[in-house]
Amino acid sequence: MTESWRPTATIETLRERARLLANVRHFFAARGVLEVETPVLGQGGSTDVHLVSLSTMARTDRGQRRLWLQTSPEFHMKRLLAAGSGPIFQLAKSFRDGEVGVRHNIEFTMLEWYRPGFTLPDLIDETTTLVANMLPSFHGPVVHYRYRQLFHTYLAVDPFTTSLEALRRLAAERGQMSTGAMVNEGRDTCLDLLMGLVIEPQLGRNELSVVVDYPASQAALARRHQDTDGEWVASRFELYLNGIELANGYDELTDAAEQRARFIKDNAERRCLGLPEVDVDERLLAALEHGMPDGVGVALGIDRLVQLVLGKARLEEVLAFSTPNC
């Protein structure tokens, strides 16, 4: 059997995709946000326990080195911010190993932008405006939810105070998992399962759903703050449309020491789980030490947005060649 050489998107879809990307560039040009291009390869990578980085060996001026393919352009862009770039955006090829499915592809395009001086609500406004601009036929409202409220509504449990035992039981039951599948899992894994399987599919139905106040343990590279209930939460938002997660925004952590501590904690957790450790990005930490202006940033899966705008069932239908066909 001959392998299929054909694109996974039609040429007509690629024309539409090009038009939508031109709209994105126009949107940011009109707002004075500079387009940048940063390297796909880095000497440091993402330590995030839930991301699997690809890496490659390269012959550099310092000999044979492992270089990491970015899981998002965040680290390089933050170094530009520290150097005084002002607001910047990028359409960046990013890589996450093992992520294959109707809404995932190992290699994908991330639209990421940073707004020094903006607050998280400012950025939520800008993100929902961009998405609404891309979808002229969509007239639904923007609705805000707190993470805690969603768990009360859809699962009648509190994500912060319910016992771990009860969360494990609920997750195993809702996931129709094998007996005992969750007994060794932590709080966040249980919450992730319930969020991904039960709550997310309900979000963004005839509206743009914005979720805020995630548990502090899920802050990643965002600041933390105390919410109105006195609970520590991540200064972070996610945007959903049609049950699909489209964007993830942070009030960016600028404290180098705190950032280093989180990287080290990630790698410690990686060791516990038997996962490979990832080289910490020392240049990012040096940039934070130098000083990055306070501000916010958001990453939006542009392939998914194109998929939604064009009403395609599978992500590969908006990619010239999906990873299995590359």
Next chain:
Amino acid sequence: MANYSTNEFKGGLKVMLDGDPCSIIENELVKPGKGQAFNRVKLRNLITGRVGERTFKSGDSLEGADVMELEMEYLYNDSEMWYFMKTDGSFEQYAVEKKALGETEKWLKEQVPYTVTLWNDNAIQISAPNFIELEVVETDPGLKGDTAQGGSKPATLSSGAVVRVPLFINEGEILKIDTRSGEYVSRA
């Protein structure tokens, strides 16, 4: 058998789950924003035929099931076991229990090749060919002149199946039947 990790779960892959061989129908990655990824997997239990869903943590694995599909001709039955023979020239025979036959029992005809699913060399499922030709053994007499349209009547076929046929069909005729829908297609 080899182990398969969640990202190798593809439609048609045969795996062991709770002691039963299952065939994977669909596998979808579920990854909430920033957290742990899961795989939502739809599987068919090859013993019971039931379809169900399960969630796995991404990276979990299942043992492969030693399942294969072979073509075999139906030979005969002694009302306890049904006997099939490989069509590869080996003349090797397999005895099949009634529960593995399921719906296929009413489409059995000698010397017709069926798809036999073997698990650890035991037949667990028999699938009929999509179309089969069977003789009418009992039906009301055919109505002359009614060859175009109008009504239908039940007819019992040589395999025991009862299907709706056009009024003009007579006993002794050979009919082509779609085994998936159980519907009359044409005279053979």
